[in-house]
Amino acid sequence: MTTSETRTDFTRGLYLDLLKRTLTGAVTEDNDSILGGVRTQGSPSRKKALADYVGRAAGRFGFELAYKKPYDPSLREVGRDWPARADSMIGLRRMENIQHCVSTVVTEEIPGDLIETGVWRGGATIFMRGVLKAFDDTSRTVWVADSFQGLPPPDAARYPADAGDRLHKQTGLAVGVDIVRHNFERYGLLDDQVKFLVGWFKDTLPTAPVEKLAVMRLDGDMYESTQQAIEALYPKLSPGGFCIVDDYGSHASQCGRAIDDYRAAHGIAEEIVDIDGFGAYWRKSA
Structure with a gap:
């Protein structure tokens, strides 16, 4: 493999690693739970349904209500959590x-x-x-x-x-x-x-x-x-x-x-x- 090919492989790898970490929210450690977001929309839980209603009401006035949850990289590795803002949950x-x-x-x-x-x-x-x-x-x-x-x-x-x-x-x-x-x-x-x-x-x-x-x-x-x-x-x-x-x-x-x-x-x-x-x-x- 030539030096140019090695550099191409290295650059390709950097791009794809950053892309998949961005798409999954791993880069930003996205683990907020947003009221009115994906974790509350359509939930059968009465508590989450109420949270969804409150969050959507706040959203009509331009506010976002969320609470912070610790980010666990081991869960994001295997897709066991559900990122609020990322473009993939896998x-x-x-x-x-x-x-x-x-x-x-x-x-x-x-x-x-x-x-x-x-x-x-x-x-x-x-x-x-x-x-x-x-x-x-x-x-x-x-x-x-x-x-x-x-x-x-x-x-x-x-x-x-x-x-x-x-x-x-x-x-x-x-x-x-x-x-x-x-x-x-x-x-x-x-x-x-x-x-x-x-x-x-x-x-x-x-x-x-x-x-x-x-x-x-x-x-x-x-x-x-x-x-x-x-x-x-x-x-x-x-x-x-x-x-x-x-x-x-x-x-x-x-x-x-x-x-x-x-x-x-x-x-x-x-x-x-x-x-x-x-x-x-x-x-x-x-």
């Missing part, structure tokens, strides 16, 4: 997994685009675009797929595993597409290589103009959302590509079960590799 280890998967398909020239289904504020897809930028890859598209209005109410008749799910009431999970676009802009990463698929997965993914995928990242939490995403996208995943499942361990009875059912039905035997106890992934064999 933690550093799952960000590092994205970097590993995307950099591998780029350096090994595995054909296909990148997609995340379920993006919240867009942090993971922003990082995907950042990795492509760092490697000067101009051939791939990053697909940003979400309803941009939160999760759907459970359809327990068709998907019994989702019975009783309350995620659709968590209004802090609903982030509009214009906000996500703006988040890409703030990092200087909104361009023609970023495309948005707006709507429920059942409506957008089966007909999405995606020819091939090299990395697919599923973050739908529920059985229904996960099943709809993997059924539409896995056949497009190139051999050597990666399937990442954000909620495989954290929502094992819903998301995890949908993945297990799909793999069993299609004879997928590649080893599922744990990332941090919540997320997992595997690499599609040739």
